[in-house]
Amino acid sequence: xxxxxxxxxxxxxxxxxxxxxxxxxxxxxxxxxxxxxxxxxxxxxxxxxxxxxxxxxxxxxxxxxxxxxxxxxxxxxxxxxxxxxxxxxxxxxxxxxxxxxxxxxxxxxxxxxxxxxxxxxxxxxxxxxxxxxxxxxxxxxxxxxxxxxxxxxxxxxxxxxxxxxxxxxxxxxxxxxxxxxxxxxxxxxxxxxxxxxxxxxxxxxxxxxxxxxxxxxxxxxxxxxxxxxxxxxxx
Amino acid sequence: xxxxxxxxxxxxxxxxxxxxxxxxxxxxxxxxxxxxxxxxxxxxxxxxxxxxxxxxxxxxxxxxxxxxxxxxxxxxxxxxxxxxxxxxxxxxxxxxxxxxxxxxxxxxxxxxxxxxxxxxxxxxxxxxxxxxxxxxxxxxxxxxxxxxxxxxxxxxxxxxxxxxxxxxxxxxxxxxxxxxxxxxxxxxxxxxxxxxxxxxxxxxxxxxxxxxxxxxxxxxxxxxxxxxxxxxxxxxxxxxxxxxxxxxxxxxxxxxxxxxxxxxxxxxxxxxxxxxxxxxxxxxxxxxxxxxxxxxxxxxxxxxxxxxxxxxxxxxxxxxxxx
Numbered sequence: 001x002x003x004x005x006x007x008x009x010x011x012x013x014x015x016x017x018x019x020x021x022x023x024x025x026x027x028x029x030x031x032x033x034x035x036x037x038x039x040x041x042x043x044x045x046x047x048x049x050x051x052x053x054x055x056x057x058x059x060x061x062x063x064x065x066x067x068x069x070x071x072x073x074x075x076x077x078x079x080x081x082x083x084x085x086x087x088x089x090x091x092x093x094x095x096x097x098x099x100x101x102x103x104x105x106x107x108x109x110x111x112x113x114x115x116x117x118x119x120x121x122x123x124x125x126x127x128x129x130x131x132x133x134x135x136x137x138x139x140x141x142x143x144x145x146x147x148x149x150x151x152x153x154x155x156x157x158x159x160x161x162x163x164x165x166x167x168x169x170x171x172x173x174x175x176x177x178x179x180x181x182x183x184x185x186x187x188x189x190x191x192x193x194x195x196x197x198x199x200x201x202x203x204x205x206x207x208x209x210x211x212x213x214x215x216x217x218x219x220x221x222x223x224x225x226x227x228x229x230x231x232x233x234x235x
Numbered sequence: 236x237x238x239x240x241x242x243x244x245x246x247x248x249x250x251x252x253x254x255x256x257x258x259x260x261x262x263x264x265x266x267x268x269x270x271x272x273x274x275x276x277x278x279x280x281x282x283x284x285x286x287x288x289x290x291x292x293x294x295x296x297x298x299x300x301x302x303x304x305x306x307x308x309x310x311x312x313x314x315x316x317x318x319x320x321x322x323x324x325x326x327x328x329x330x331x332x333x334x335x336x337x338x339x340x341x342x343x344x345x346x347x348x349x350x351x352x353x354x355x356x357x358x359x360x361x362x363x364x365x366x367x368x369x370x371x372x373x374x375x376x377x378x379x380x381x382x383x384x385x386x387x388x389x390x391x392x393x394x395x396x397x398x399x400x401x402x403x404x405x406x407x408x409x410x411x412x413x414x415x416x417x418x419x420x421x422x423x424x425x426x427x428x429x430x431x432x433x434x435x436x437x438x439x440x441x442x443x444x445x446x447x448x449x450x451x452x453x454x455x456x457x458x459x460x461x462x463x464x465x466x467x468x469x470x471x472x473x474x475x476x477x478x479x480x481x482x483x484x485x486x487x488x489x490x491x492x493x494x495x496x497x498x499x500x501x502x503x504x505x506x507x508x509x510x511x512x513x514x515x516x517x518x519x520x521x522x523x524x525x526x527x528x529x530x531x532x533x534x535x536x537x538x539x540x541x542x543x544x545x546x547x548x549x550x551x552x553x554x555x556x557x558x
Contacts, residue, residue: 058431060427060430060431079430079435080427080430080431081430081431081432081433081434081435081436084430084431084432084433085433089431089432089433090431091431092427092428092431096425096428097428098417098420098421098424098425098428098429099424100420100424101417101420101421105417108414108417109414109417109418109421109429109432109434110432112414113432113433113434114432114433152432153432156433
């Protein structure tokens, strides 16, 4: 276990987290901390438990033990929609949007839930979405879907974004754009990003957790050590 | 969307329905209208929220029997009877909804079917002292004439049912276009994602369940007033698939599918049954054909073509691929 730093100033604190799917234990005594405005990355091989960690923080999975605290409130036992209402938004890996709804309707769903209709900030990050408002989301490309999912999640000024494999399967130009967007977003919100694209994540991360077989193997906070070649050792 | 475009479809659909009345016998027209309302709830559940329900006769019976109890035992005003039927639909849905909407797919369908069977036997056997069992409750002569539209007269009842149907379609069109309508579709497609956005899926599903089944109960109340008689046959398990069949015939989740489905189904029942004894066989073959042709139903297949035709006539270009 690692990562139980000072509780002072932490936006999110995960401590002693154990998660199992039935008999199969996935996370072992995991602990991470996130400060406001930080970009925290979780890297590791497929099946290491990174996505499970995000889903547990988001309230989708109930841990068998441990605590998940955000701004002093224990999130364990809260349902996903309550956690989202507290400003902790999860962006899943699968890039599945509400395909029968238009881009506009997808954004309206985000707006209605967060009571934030300020779409200009979404267009500032993703100008292309403005031209796709009438398009059914099912007809968007993978990159456009990811833009829509991030755009929808930033409505309501979330305190923390949990982003699962945002660049998986995307073209390099889209990856580069997302890197810029996450770099800008960190000025307003903290991010926890699960990512396998090491050059991209090392360019924006303030802290990296290396996850392997459900354990936190390393916590890298030294800016000089946040490099792809260092992270690769833990994959 | 412009106000004219919003209203044009509804006005056109109901104008056609009114024109049909000129050429069709009154009982057929009334049957189509009430059956459309009955099916609309099922269509909303199946097409919008993803719930397939074989228990709609249960909610139809709740509305019908609540109205019948009032008209048989307590009063004689059909308007009040219908209001009581609607209230019973809301109460009934709220009582069973919190349990049923937690279920998914097959389980939801079968538990609803079980509910229809329970209500059938309650009305036929357990509560026979009150419901008069298979003989049913007869109160046609108990009902008093009502001002403005006399619901005891079939021609005026048709006008009333027509107005009620129009109001319901306006309501469902509003629902379709609202953020709640989008939530319903989202819960059908991917309920986890909706939860991640901050929505309580349980509330979305429960609200849809209550709206749909209250609509069904209203259809039951209308049947009760129109026929002046209610028996357990209304919730017969043998007829449990009727609204699902009509929904699929018309096109699940489409606004006008229930009307088209009800016209075709009632037409087959009334017309084909005079020629062929086993008219259900024709319905069966039609359903197989519709499913093989793309599962969209009659209106579901026609709607995109009509939209394209409308767009061409108004000079509007559709930029949606495959639309």
